[in-house]
Amino acid sequence: MKFDSIRSIIPQILLGVSALVMTGSAEPIPTAHTEFRPGQPWPDSRGVHINAHGFCLLDFEGRHYWYGAHKIEGKTEDEKNEAGVRCYVSDDLMNWQDQGLVLSVFEKDAHPDLKDAFILDRPKVIYQEATKTFLLYFKLYPPKSKGGKSGKDYAWVGVATSAKPLGPFEYKGYFLGNHDKFGTGDFAIFQDEDGSIHHIAVRKPDKALILGRLSEDGLKPVGEYKVLEGVTIKTEAPAFFRRNGKVYLLGSGTSGWAPNPARMFVADQLAGPYKELPNPCRGVNPINQLGPDKTFGGQSTFVYPVAGRKDAWIAMFDINKPEDPIRAGYIWLPIEFEGEHPVIRWRDQWDLSVFP
Ligand code: DGJ
Numbered sequence: 001m002k003f004d005s006i007r008s009i010i011p012q013i014l015l016g017v018s019a020l021v022m023t024g025s026a027e028p029i030p031t032a033h034t035e036f037r038p039g040q041p042w043p044d045s046r047g048v049h050i051n052a053h054g055f056c057l058l059d060f061e062g063r064h065y066w067y068g069a070h071k072i073e074g075k076t077e078d079e080k081n082e083a084g085v086r087c088y089v090s091d092d093l094m095n096w097q098d099q100g101l102v103l104s105v106f107e108k109d110a111h112p113d114l115k116d117a118f119i120l121d122r123p124k125v126i127y128q129e130a131t132k133t134f135l136l137y138f139k140l141y142p143p144k145s146k147g148g149k150s151g152k153d154y155a156w157v158g159v160a161t162s163a164k165p166l167g168p169f170e171y172k173g174y175f176l177g178n179h180d181k182f183g184t185g186d187f188a189i190f191q192d193e194d195g196s197i198h199h200i201a202v203r204k205p206d207k208a209l210i211l212g213r214l215s216e217d218g219l220k221p222v223g224e225y226k227v228l229e230g231v232t233i234k235t236e237a238p239a240f241f242r243r244n245g246k247v248y249l250l251g252s253g254t255s256g257w258a259p260n261p262a263r264m265f266v267a268d269q270l271a272g273p274y275k276e277l278p279n280p281c282r283g284v285n286p287i288n289q290l291g292p293d294k295t296f297g298g299q300s301t302f303v304y305p306v307a308g309r310k311d312a313w314i315a316m317f318d319i320n321k322p323e324d325p326i327r328a329g330y331i332w333l334p335i336e337f338e339g340e341h342p343v344i345r346w347r348d349q350w351d352l353s354v355f356p
Helices: 003-009 011-023 291-296
Strands: 054-058 063-071 082-090 097-104 119-128 131-142 156-164 170-175 184-191 198-202 209-214 221-227 236-243 247-251 263-267 276-277 297-303 313-319 327-340 341-345
Touching: 054 297, 054 313, 082 119, 097 131, 119 184, 131 236, 184 247, 198 221, 236 313, 247 297, 291 313, 313 341
Parallel strands: 054 119, 184 236, 236 297
Antiparallel strands: 054 063, 063 082, 063 119, 082 097, 119 131, 131 156, 156 170, 184 198, 198 209, 209 221, 236 247, 247 263, 263 276, 297 313, 313 327, 327 341
16 A cells, blocks of 8 residues: 555554654655645655755756755754755655765765855755856854854855756855855845846844845845845845745845744835735644744745646645754645735645646
């Protein structure tokens, strides 16, 4: 009997089986998914819970690539706990094959910035058609000892490139994103229709969201950053998407790894001014009893348009688990629109037929 058929009959047993799979005390069970199950363990094609956190997706030549931070078994978020960026590939967005690390911090010849980094987090990948290059950006916290600050007080933006979606990505250095000593926090990379690349980041220490344009090769900022007008509440975990000529920003509040209410903004252009919309979340996640005031227990990381479907967007969240990050989970939910207002309704399970 397939793992998925077991799951459709007795979800509780699934949770037990998946837990065994994830702790490595049982052989992985091959899995074929026919629906998304937000908040539940998500085994890859070998039956192992997907290990790619703070993630993004990229659609390239008809395949989906999921890039995320690979967390190390047994390490907490207070320790150096990432091995690098891991990639999974899928043709249907549900069933994912592990492709291994596309950027490793532990390679013998890894750059010292990577080897010594305290955390490598929230990787985002884009494809630059003009140069046929994949650009990988990530939050890179310097070692704890730097400047006597805690490794989590400020971050750089690391950049790596590859000619292939599965890497290996070559580290190209970092930028601060703010032209000062504090660097930035969470960020999004927005590739505009004209190919220009923009970096939108949480400025440290005041947590304003700032926008800067990157050079043609995408490796560093050019010119000054501007504060995003209209984003008047401290917002992190930013995820942008453009729909019907409007730019939407999905984000979270700032409470570390703990969940808080999601927020949504809309603007006519990337630089703003933004208008705040109501909290897009509706309903309750029955697994943890959390609703809109805690984003179902999740924190935004990405919004993905589903190629080949009309007006089809998936809002993607991490369920942070700082005490055991390798077992942190994922919430993917379709975005509905009430007029111009995006709505993200909890669903226990769903598939792509929800889109027209
Ligand atoms: C909030 C960020 O959104 C997370 O990615 C993580 O960096 C935590 N802060 C750390 O406290």
